[in-house]
Amino acid sequence: MSTGRDNPSIGHAVLADRVFDGHGWHANAAVLIRDGCILGLGAWGEVPQDWAQTRLPAGAILAPGFIDLQVNGGGGILLNDQPTPEGMFGIARAHRRYGTTACLPTLITDTREKMRTAIAAARSICGRNGILGLHFEGPFISPRRPGVHRPDRIAQPSAGDLEDLCQLGGVGRSIVTLAPECVPAGFVRTLAASGVRISIGHSEASAASAMQAVADGATGVTHLFNAMPPLSARDPGIIGVALAEQRLTVSLIVDGIHVDPVSVRAAFAAKGSDRVALITDAMPTVGTSMDHFDLLGRSIKLVNGRLSTEEGTLAGAHLDMAAAVRNAVRLAQLPLEDALRAASLTPARFLGLDNERGVLVPGARADLVALSHELEVVATWVDGSAEGVQSADSF
DSSP states (O other): OOOOTTSGGGEEEEEEEEEEOSSOEEEEEEEEEETTEEEEEEEGGGSOTTSEEEEOOTTOEEEEOEEEEEEOEETTEETTTOOSHHHHHHHHHHHHTTTEEEEEEEEESOOHHHHHHHHHHHHHHTTSTTBOOOEEEOSSSOTTSOTTSOGGGOOOOOHHHHHHHHGGGGSSSOEEEEOGGGSOTTHHHHHHHTTOEEEEOSOOOOHHHHHHHHHHTOOEESSTTSSSOOOOSSOOHHHHHHHHOTTOEEEEEOSSSSSOHHHHHHHHHHHOTTSEEEEOOBOTTTTSOOOEEEETTEEEEEETTEEEOTTOOBOSBOOOHHHHHHHHHHTSOOOHHHHHHHHTHHHHHHTTOTTTSSOOSTTSBOOEEEEOTTOOEEEEEETTEEESSSOGGGO
């Protein structure tokens, strides 16, 4: 175990009854942190005596910080309303208390001007305060599977649109969700070659069309089971391809509303926790007492944990990552390690960041979350600094 005895004045150790490092469990273990990075893991007795120590409460679990690939809002902020650095930081800050240490602020189908504004904002702050990039969900999606997206802003892409989207390749690890049947030949291949992650969603693509998108560079499926046709014996469609194709990582909204727990278990059984990423699809209500908000001219109400339009269409989720982990364990009856991995290492791997995020191994960023035995967030660390619900000094 590396201890950092050469410079103990800036060393810090977090001690927990159980530590999940992204791959497996360690009992009565200490995570050693220096300069915002993980130095190593070891037994409690191996921590240098002159290092600062934080001992978590009995029964607490220490794990890699959560990574949310799709977060539309939080703390009263909707990215579509505030596609600015301040808006992105505000959303990330609202979710930090729930264990999310990094995220992709998500802009749902909107105007080209709004998209360009969001790209500029994300470029200016990417890599800071947990902002890993930007996620565009639309506007190049199927008008037959709009969900809550405004139909009048769903569009067919032009050459200029492709040029604009390719700029995302230089904005951290960004994602575009699109319907492959609604973009021209070569669109997915060109966009993927620019460095953008392509995720299939809000789509009625056939299995053949989805497989062609995978061949062209698509690597994800956005909120599996939602905004896509159901799986059938002779028409597997997107869901069939998603479950069968190991090159694809699927995201799931595990709030007990969007996807039945049996379907959640089926996805994990088919893909494994290393190809399923928990997401929140969160809206501005998360972290607030709000019970309604305006989404691009439509009134959205929160009733019994469900966000929907007046017509009953689901409108994102009132969900945080810690709750998604709890739901995966309690509702879908998944092993805790599978839920934790799907909330951290899997999204990190999808973004190509699994050497530095989603794991507690030497050299990784010291982004951690402490959970109680009931899987409630006790504290969050970003770059080794304690944030969130409870200061480490108060343990």
